[in-house]
Amino acid sequence: MSEHLLEVKNLHVSFRNVVGEVKAVRGVDFYLDRGETLGLVGESGCGKSVTVQTVMRLNPEPPAVIKQGSIVYDGVDLAKLDDKGMRKYRGKEFSMIFQDAMTSLNPTTRIGKQMKEMLRAHRDISDAEAKKIILRMLTMVGLPNPETIYSRFPHTLSGGQRQRVMIAMAMSCEPSILIADEPTTALDVTIQAQILEVMNKLKKEMNTSIIFITHNMGVVARMADRLAVMYAGQIIESGTAQDVFYRPKHPYTWGLLGSMPSLKGDVPERLMSIPGTPPDLFDPPRGCGFASRCEHCMNVCVNRVPPETEVAPGHRVRCWLLDPRCKTAVKPPIGRDSELIPGKEDA
Amino acid sequence: MTKYILKRLLISILTIWAVATVCFFLLRLLPGNPFILQNPLDMKNAEKMMAFYGLDKPLWEQYVSYLQSLLRLDFGYSLTHVGRSVNDVIVQYFPITAQLGIQALLLGMPIGMALGIVSAVRRGGAFDYGCQIGSVVSTSIPSFVLAAVMQLVFGVYLKWFPVSQWLSFRHTILPTIILSLGIIAGHCRSMRTLMLEVGRQDYLKTAKSKGISNVRIVVFHQIRNAILPMITGLGMEIASLLMGSYIIEKVFSIPGLGAYFVTSITGLDYTMTMGLVVFQAAIVVFANFVVDLLYGLIDPRVRIV
Amino acid sequence: MEEIKLTGHPFDDGLTDDDFAPVPDRSAIVDSIRPSMRYWPEVGRRLMKNKVAVFSILLLTVIVLMAILVPILSPYEYDATSLMSARKPPSWEHPFGTDKVGRDMFTRVFMGTRTSLIIGVVGAFLPFVLGMVIGAVSGWFGGKVDMIIMRVVDIMLCIPSMIYMILILVVLGGSPTSLIIALALSGWMGSARSFRGRILQFRNREFVLAATTLGARPGRIIVRHILPNILGNMAVGLCSAIPGAIFAEAGMSYIGLGISPPMTSLGQLSSDGMQVFLTQFYLFFFPSLIICLIVFALFLFGNALRDALDPKLRDEDYLARMYRKTRRLTIRNTKKEAAANE
Numbered sequence: 005m006s007e008h009l010l011e012v013k014n015l016h017v018s019f020r021n022v023v024g025e026v027k028a029v030r031g032v033d034f035y036l037d038r039g040e041t042l043g044l045v046g047e048s049g050c051g052k053s054v055t056v057q058t059v060m061r062l063n064p065e066p067p068a069v070i071k072q073g074s075i076v077y078d079g080v081d082l083a084k085l086d087d088k089g090m091r092k093y094r095g096k097e098f099s100m101i102f103q104d105a106m107t108s109l110n111p112t113t114r115i116g117k118q119m120k121e122m123l124r125a126h127r128d129i130s131d132a133e134a135k136k137i138i139l140r141m142l143t144m145v146g147l148p149n150p151e152t153i154y155s156r157f158p159h160t161l162s163g164g165q166r167q168r169v170m171i172a173m174a175m176s177c178e179p180s181i182l183i184a185d186e187p188t189t190a191l192d193v194t195i196q197a198q199i200l201e202v203m204n205k206l207k208k209e210m211n212t213s214i215i216f217i218t219h220n221m222g223v224v225a226r227m228a229d230r231l232a233v234m235y236a237g238q239i240i241e242s243g244t245a246q247d248v249f250y251r252p253k254h255p256y257t258w259g260l261l262g263s264m265p266s267l268k269g270d271v272p273e274r275l276m277s278i279p280g281t282p283p284d285l286f287d288p289p290r291g292c293g294f295a296s297r298c299e300h301c302m303n304v305c306v307n308r309v310p311p312e313t314e315v316a317p318g319h320r321v322r323c324w325l326l327d328p329r330c331k332t333a334v335k336p337p338i339g340r341d342s343e344l345i346p347g348k349e350d351a
Numbered sequence: 352m353t354k355y356i357l358k359r360l361l362i363s364i365l366t367i368w369a370v371a372t373v374c375f376f377l378l379r380l381l382p383g384n385p386f387i388l389q390n391p392l393d394m395k396n397a398e399k400m401m402a403f404y405g406l407d408k409p410l411w412e413q414y415v416s417y418l419q420s421l422l423r424l425d426f427g428y429s430l431t432h433v434g435r436s437v438n439d440v441i442v443q444y445f446p447i448t449a450q451l452g453i454q455a456l457l458l459g460m461p462i463g464m465a466l467g468i469v470s471a472v473r474r475g476g477a478f479d480y481g482c483q484i485g486s487v488v489s490t491s492i493p494s495f496v497l498a499a500v501m502q503l504v505f506g507v508y509l510k511w512f513p514v515s516q517w518l519s520f521r522h523t524i525l526p527t528i529i530l531s532l533g534i535i536a537g538h539c540r541s542m543r544t545l546m547l548e549v550g551r552q553d554y555l556k557t558a559k560s561k562g563i564s565n566v567r568i569v570v571f572h573q574i575r576n577a578i579l580p581m582i583t584g585l586g587m588e589i590a591s592l593l594m595g596s597y598i599i600e601k602v603f604s605i606p607g608l609g610a611y612f613v614t615s616i617t618g619l620d621y622t623m624t625m626g627l628v629v630f631q632a633a634i635v636v637f638a639n640f641v642v643d644l645l646y647g648l649i650d651p652r653v654r655i656v
Numbered sequence: 657m658e659e660i661k662l663t664g665h666p667f668d669d670g671l672t673d674d675d676f677a678p679v680p681d682r683s684a685i686v687d688s689i690r691p692s693m694r695y696w697p698e699v700g701r702r703l704m705k706n707k708v709a710v711f712s713i714l715l716l717t718v719i720v721l722m723a724i725l726v727p728i729l730s731p732y733e734y735d736a737t738s739l740m741s742a743r744k745p746p747s748w749e750h751p752f753g754t755d756k757v758g759r760d761m762f763t764r765v766f767m768g769t770r771t772s773l774i775i776g777v778v779g780a781f782l783p784f785v786l787g788m789v790i791g792a793v794s795g796w797f798g799g800k801v802d803m804i805i806m807r808v809v810d811i812m813l814c815i816p817s818m819i820y821m822i823l824i825l826v827v828l829g830g831s832p833t834s835l836i837i838a839l840a841l842s843g844w845m846g847s848a849r850s851f852r853g854r855i856l857q858f859r860n861r862e863f864v865l866a867a868t869t870l871g872a873r874p875g876r877i878i879v880r881h882i883l884p885n886i887l888g889n890m891a892v893g894l895c896s897a898i899p900g901a902i903f904a905e906a907g908m909s910y911i912g913l914g915i916s917p918p919m920t921s922l923g924q925l926s927s928d929g930m931q932v933f934l935t936q937f938y939l940f941f942f943p944s945l946i947i948c949l950i951v952f953a954l955f956l957f958g959n960a961l962r963d964a965l966d967p968k969l970r971d972e973d974y975l976a977r978m979y980r981k982t983r984r985l986t987i988r989n990t991k992k993e994a995a996a997n998e
Contacts, residue, residue: 020975062559067975086990087565095562107553110572111652112579121571122561157651170557304675330676369811374819381827475977487959491899491952493906493923496944499930507934547972587813597818598907613911616822624819632814 008035009213010059010181015073015083017051017058027285028054030237031073036181041207041214043228043245045221045260049282051237052217056183058083059215060098061090077181096126099174103186105166109158116154119173126177141172144209145202164195168202175206182207183215188223200226221261225249230318233257236282236293238309243319253321256294292324300325359643363636370632371421371625375414378621385430385619404430406621417625426626431618437626440611445630447517448600448607452592454527459534464581466535467542468574474547482543486536498529498602515604526603530596534588538581545577552576579650586642590635699888702964709960712953719950723773726766734767735759735918745938752942755928764920765942771921772902772947775832779839779901780894786840787847788890794848795855796874806852809845817842821908830916835908839901850893858882888965895958899951906947922947 017029029051036042044052057063059075061082075082082093102108110118116138123134135154142150145168158166167187174182184203188196200223207214216227224231225245232242233256241254252258259278280297283289289296295305305324313326324330386397401407405416420427426437470479489497505525506514512525549555550573558572597609608627615623703709722729738758746753752761794805820842828834855878858864867877906923908914910930915921922943929940963969 060560062556064975089990091562091564093562094560098560100557100560102553102557104553108557110554110558110576112576112650113571121563121567125561125563125567159652173561301679302676303679306679307675324676327676366807366811366814369807370814373811374815377823381823473980475973475975476980479973483959487952487955491948491955493903493926493944493947495906495910495930496926496940496947499933499940503933591816598910601911612816612818613822613913616819617826617913628815628819631816635814 007037009038009077010036011074011076012055012059013074013076015055015058015075016071017054017063018069018071019054019063019067020069024286025069027288028068028237029058030285030288032234032237032239034232034239034242036213036215038180038213039207039211040229041216041227043224043231044215044217044234045219045224045231046234047219047260047282050234051285052234053185055234056100056185056215056217060094060100060183061085061087062094062100092126095122095179096177097179098181098183099177099179100183100185101167101170101174101187104190105163105170105187106190108170109166111158114155114157115161115169119169119176122173123176137176138172141176142169144175144206145169145172146198147172163191164199167191167195167199171199171202171206175210175212178210179212181213181215183217185217186219187216189218189220196223203227221263233260236288237285238293238322240294240323241319241321243316247316247319251316251319253315253319253326254294254323255298255300255325292322302330356644359640363640366636367629367632368418371418371629372414374625374628375417376410378619378624379410381619383619385621400430404428404622421629426629427622429615429620429623431615431620431623437623440623441608441626441630444606444608444611447605448609451523451526451530451596451599451605451607452589454523455530455534456589456592458527459531460538462531463535463538464542464578466539468546468577470539471543471546471550471577472569479543482539486539489532490536494529494533494596495598495602497532498526498599501525501529502602515602517603517605517607522603526599526605530592530599534592541581541584542577545580546573549573549576579646582642582646582649586639587635589642590631590638699961699964702967703960706960706964708956709964712956712960715949715953716957719769719946719953720773722766723770726763726770730760730763730766732760732763734763734920743936745936753936753938755939756932761925761939761942765922765925765946768920768922768925768943769946769950771832771915771919772905772923773950775835775839775905775921776898776902776950779836779843779905780897782836782840783843784847784890784894784897787844787849788851790844791848791851791853792855792878795852795859796878802852805848809848813845817904821904822913825908825913830914831919832915832921835905835915839904843897843901847893847897854886854889855882858885888961892958892962892965895954895961899954902947902951 012032012034015029015032016027018025018027032051032055034042034044044056046052054063054068058068058070059082070083073083077093077097082090085093109115116135119138119141120131120134123129123137124131127134129137139150139154142153147153147165147168153161153165153169158169161169170187182203187203188199191199203214204227206212214227216224218224228245230243231245231248232239233248233254234240235256241248241252241257248257249261252261256278263277278297283293283296289306290309291307292298292305292310295301298305302324304327308324310322310324310327312320312322314320315326384397384401386400398407405413417427424438426441429435429437429440432440466482470482473479502514502525505511513522516522555568555572558568597612599605600607600609611623612627614620615627726734736759738754740758741750741754742756742758744750744754744758750760750762752765754760755764790805794802821838824838824841825834828837858881864877864881867881872880902922905914905921906926909921909923910927914924914927917924925943926940926947929936929943933940
């Protein structure tokens with residue numbers, strides 16, 4: 005029915021607790037094609053992690069509840085599967101790398117055993133075959149002596165090495181989608197670059213798609229083909245990396261890009277900052293989630309959720325400023341083509 | 352590794368020496384004279400006895416000679432039980448106390464841990480609440496009260512088990528069960544907490560993301576990591592159980608070491624008290640030592656010493 | 657302008673030009689935030705909502721009131737003997753019966769409760785505070801001081817606490833004061849160890865470093881900055897330490913070293929009652945029951961307090977149950993569907 009590898013439609017996820025519910029994801033749509041990297045950016049608490057963990061159904065349910073929406077992969081709606089049904093997909097079709105490599109490996113089990121466990125859960129192979137695959141994977145991620153790493157415990161490895169092991173493990177079943185949840189945040193900058201390189205290399209060799217979550221715009225620029233910017237549980241702007249980086253349309257994206265230091269001259273000299281904090285999703289705002297922090301806020305923004313506007317093919321933005329009836333002319337403070345937002349008479 | 356063991360051994364010996372020293376001078380601070388206590392009218396005899404046991408010498412001399420005999424593992428002769436050496440008493444009665452403690456530990460630990468694991472897995476359910484209530488209720492009753500009630504129910508009315516004495520295995524059942532109840536409650540609670548603690552760790556999410564079965568996640572990842580910290584507490588526990596429970600011993604008239612502790616202090620039997628305290632300290636130190644070594648062998652994170 | 661395609665925006669949404677005017681006062685837009693609550697009042701509120709906590713508080717209050725008011729409520733003196741009314745079973749005159757010298761057990765039990773409660777509370781609190789001070793010194797100053805204190809703790813822990821208790825009771829005699837001293841001297845080591853751990857845990861936290869940089873003295877930092885963070889845990893610990901002290905007193909009484917008569921305590925009454933267990937069950941039953949009730953209520957209160965301090969734990973318990981229920985239901989439904997499809 006759809007030509008996309010993975011298509012998430014109108015996904016709503018809430019976390020129930022005894023008092024009420026936190027609406028962590030409020031109507032998210034995105035898709036992923038084979039072999040592409042989708043960057044999911046936004047500040048902490050905006051719902052990025054919840055979204056991707058819902059795709060793998062890793063959030064314990066309850067407290068997490070999928071209120072609405074579908075996650076279609078290979079013609080199957082994952083949102084309707086139970087835990088047992090999901091197990092076939094976890095690790096085999098999707099795999100995940102977490103933020104903190106220090107804590108995401110079991111400290112009391114040897115690396116080899118942890119990796120083997122996953123291989124043997126999905127493939128009918130012998131111990132020796134599994135070991136061969138694991139050693140090959142460890143070499144592929146650039147670990148120098150896979151034989152020793154194989155029989156070592158996680159605590160004897162450095163953070164970068166552990167993240168490499170995580171990548172090797174995640175890719176060992178040749179999944180079609182790799183979900184990387186801030187994989188480089190906890191690492192040194194020099195190691196960050198190496199890890200990104202390894203991920204890109206493996207992606208090409210295995211034709212895997214990647215969903216890459218980060219709040220670091222610099223990192224996402226190196227990785228992503230397409231970008232989706234999340235704020236307060238919604239995707240507020242999405243498009244190709246070029247679109248979002250060079251022709252950003254949403255005031256939040258401006259702020260996000262403006263807060264990134266750059267060596268090129270296309271950023272204002274002073275780094276921008278976005279005052280305020282994101283809204284509490286326990287009781288989300290009626291209108292646009294960004295209204296209270298937006299300097300171009302209009303009456304309508306407070307009361308109604310902005311519709312999605314497609315400003316260029318595949319470049320979708322949720323902002324009232326793009327409504328033709330909006331008369332305020334706003335010059336994007338950022339972006340290569342610093343054009344005016346169209347439709348403004350008094351510009 | 353050898354260096355670590357030697358260092359630990361040295362510290363252990365120093366600890367035992369310190370315990371002996373503290374105890375030696377503490378006991379001499381007690382007012383009174385053991386022999387006058389035994390026979391208040393015969394002052395003459397008391398003086399003779401003091402001289403016989405060397406208690407009339409200066410304290411320093413006594414201390415040095417005591418340490419010398421300690422080095423030969425000789426605890427000396429009891430002052431109140433005439434003609435018996437402390438070593439004799441320990442050899443005769445310690446096995447009984449130790450048997451009671453070990454039986455209780457062997458019964459209580461696996462049950463407690465199993466209950467804790469099941470409570471954590473079925474968290475918030477009826478079983479979990481049952482365990483929590485059970486552990487509160489069983490720890491709310493003083494052991495001698497519980498023992499008395501059990502004696503009445505199982506001994507007097509049902510006649511399943513003998514009420515007291517320590518003659519056959521059947522005699523050991525009731526005291527073992529009572530002593531193990533506390534162990535079960537404690538282990539159940541700490542195992543549950545540890546299981547839930549491990550359940551929050553990132554590596555459990557990794558395990559889930561691998562697509563392996565829930566049973567495997569619980570057994571290989573959760574239980575494995577939760578059991579490790581339990582081992583550290585084991586040393587103290589073994590030690591305190593090896594010395595048994597004076598109260599249980601008294602309720603069931605078990606001829607263990609417990610009674611000697613009490614009578615030796617109230618009777619100012621210096622050598623007996625010293626001997627028992629030093630013996631107990633040695634057990635504690637040794638148990639901790641063994642457990643630390645064991646932990647180093649089991650937990651890969653501390654393996655490189 | 658032509659290339660802009662609007663999706664899902666039919667223009668019949670009733671918006672006027674006014675809607676597209678900038679908001680006059682941006683500071684007026686406030687996202688709703690969860691009401692922030694002060695910590696301790698909130699803990700109290702949660703505690704009062706918990707039925708178990710209310711029950712345990714009521715139970716404790718009744719027992720404490722009885723212990724305080726018993727001289728007024730009862731016409732008898734706790735040590736008044738009367739051979740005329742010796743060994744009476746419970747009746748309206750003597751609700752808990754009388755003992756072998758005709759003392760009213762009701763009066764004695766609640767006088768004993770008084771003693772046991774005092775020993776329990778003070779005997780738990782004193783070693784706790786003593787250990788806290790020693791542990792704080794040890795943890796804060798570190799180095800040699802720490803090493804020496806911790807060695808002393810190690811050595812003292814090697815000697816069974818029974819020894820200290822017996823020693824002190826033999827020297828000082830069987831009064832509540834000497835029991836409390838005995839408890840304090842034999843029980844401070846555990847609390848010193850755990851408090852030291854706490855101090856070490858917080859020592860290098862940013863807010864402590866900040867206070868140090870601003871020139872606050874160690875005492876002030878510990879009391880004003882670290883203590884509030886661990887007060888909750890300490891309260892829970894204290895709740896479970898009181899039963900320990902009450903039990904220790906009972907155990908001492910049982911081996912004959914407790915409170916000396918005619919003063920009495922629950923432990924003494926209960927262990928005396930054990931001797932006549934088969935003939936006068938009530939002499940054993942009532943004091944034992946009161947001990948159990950006090951300890952039970954304290955444990956329940958401690959648990960409830962822990963839940964109130966960290967409500968997440970209880971919420972998680974509840975959610976975990978919901979989780980399993982949902983899973984069971986989905987499994988059942990999928991099976992049903994599969995059966996229907998066949």
